[in-house]
Amino acid sequence: MQLEHVGIVGSGIMGSGVAEVALLAGFQVTLRSRTHTNAHKSLELIERSLQRRLEKEKITPKERSEALRRLTTTTDVDAVSECQLVIESISEDLKSKKSLFSHLDEVCAHETVLATNTSTLPIIELAAATNRADRVCGIHFFNPAPLMGLVEVIPALTTSASTLDLAVSFVQRCRKEAVVAKDEAGFIVNSLLFPYLNSAITLLERGTASMEAIDASMRLGCGYPMGPFQLLDLIGLDTSLAILEALHREFGTQSSLPAPTLKRLVASGRLGRKTGHGFYSYDASAL
Numbered sequence: 001m002q003l004e005h006v007g008i009v010g011s012g013i014m015g016s017g018v019a020e021v022a023l024l025a026g027f028q029v030t031l032r033s034r035t036h037t038n039a040h041k042s043l044e045l046i047e048r049s050l051q052r053r054l055e056k057e058k059i060t061p062k063e064r065s066e067a068l069r070r071l072t073t074t075t076d077v078d079a080v081s082e083c084q085l086v087i088e089s090i091s092e093d094l095k096s097k098k099s100l101f102s103h104l105d106e107v108c109a110h111e112t113v114l115a116t117n118t119s120t121l122p123i124i125e126l127a128a129a130t131n132r133a134d135r136v137c138g139i140h141f142f143n144p145a146p147l148m149g150l151v152e153v154i155p156a157l158t159t160s161a162s163t164l165d166l167a168v169s170f171v172q173r174c175r176k177e178a179v180v181a182k183d184e185a186g187f188i189v190n191s192l193l194f195p196y197l198n199s200a201i202t203l204l205e206r207g208t209a210s211m212e213a214i215d216a217s218m219r220l221g222c223g224y225p226m227g228p229f230q231l232l233d234l235i236g237l238d239t240s241l242a243i244l245e246a247l248h249r250e251f252g253t254q255s256s257l258p259a260p261t262l263k264r265l266v267a268s269g270r271l272g273r274k275t276g277h278g279f280y281s282y283d284a285s286a287l
């Protein structure tokens, strides 16, 4: 099967980023949002990001206009039915994802591969929500998708070799490094990263140091590009909490038991950069 047309369902931070990556790789992209407002926001996000690339001379004006010409935004989930690959990137909630997979299974063409960008949830449960368990897998991009070089590809127990090949070749056409990981919570990166991020919150709760001091320590002392609180705010605190809960459900380790401060911030609606407040506050114009 020649992969030309990619559907993306969910147009938040990751859905929009993955759409941009696929557009620049030459794919036709249909990006589905729940509302017209969200569709408009994601289009603006992609346009702004392409404009920044143009100003940095990373793409030509022709590449920018052709990428945008290949993009269709929609609020109709059935508009992805003819895509050869559909990547789900809605909120990290198993029930919502299962119901979406079951709907996509009904409307999508027989040969369509259904992939999920989940950070931690069991791929096999999404596969089992369909009648095409051999054509379901995880394709896990990192944030911000246009900048990060890695993508984890996760076959479920039921995933066929041809589905895995298609996923790996899609990632390679997107000019990213594909690593294959087992279907277990957190895969590779998040099972190493999240106990560290959670420990940073515990350090703050114990009063060991301020957020700014912890962030500066990891940036300047370890050479990390950003500190743990800056990274948590970038990822989104709701997503971070869902990832820790999934890790804790699966492995029961103390290091993945979500720190109380994280739960309180999520309950208060402070979800990080995307809402303007998380551990830090952000000026809307700088986002």
Ligand SMILES: NC(=O)c1ccc[n+]([C@@H]2O[C@H](COP(=O)([O-])OP(=O)(O)OC[C@H]3O[C@@H](n4cnc5c(N)ncnc54)[C@H](O)[C@@H]3O)[C@@H](O)[C@H]2O)c1
Binding pocket: 009, 010, 011, 012, 013, 014, 015, 034, 038, 089, 090, 091, 092, 093, 096, 100, 117, 118, 119, 120, 140, 141, 142, 143, 234, 235, 236, 239, 274
């Ligand atoms: N944020 C990250 O750093 C990151 C990195 C890699 C993967 N992911 C994964 O990507 C997925 C999306 O995360 P995000 O950071 O883009 O979240 P987000 O909050 O920015 O966006 C989620 C989008 O899903 C939509 N949505 C929520 N529930 C829905 C439903 N039931 N049906 C249809 N649409 C629905 C929302 O309207 C929103 O547009 C999650 O599975 C997350 O774990 C996130």
